[in-house]
Amino acid sequence: MGTCLTLFVLSWAVIRFVSVPAAVAMSVVAMVIPPVAAIVANRRDPGERWFDE
Numbered sequence: 001m002g003t004c005l006t007l008f009v010l011s012w013a014v015i016r017f018v019s020v021p022a023a024v025a026m027s028v029v030a031m032v033i034p035p036v037a038a039i040v041a042n043r044r045d046p047g048e049r050w051f052d053e
Helices: 002-013 020-041
Strands: none
């Protein structure tokens, strides 16, 4: 979460003066990281019998 906040703040506080498309790209990356992390963290192991619960 800290990485996402850092990317977002740096993109609009510093990078936007250099390149607006780069700032937008950094914001998109910061927006995509949390859902991807949640998907990876909630994966099940191949042998896990989740349907017996």
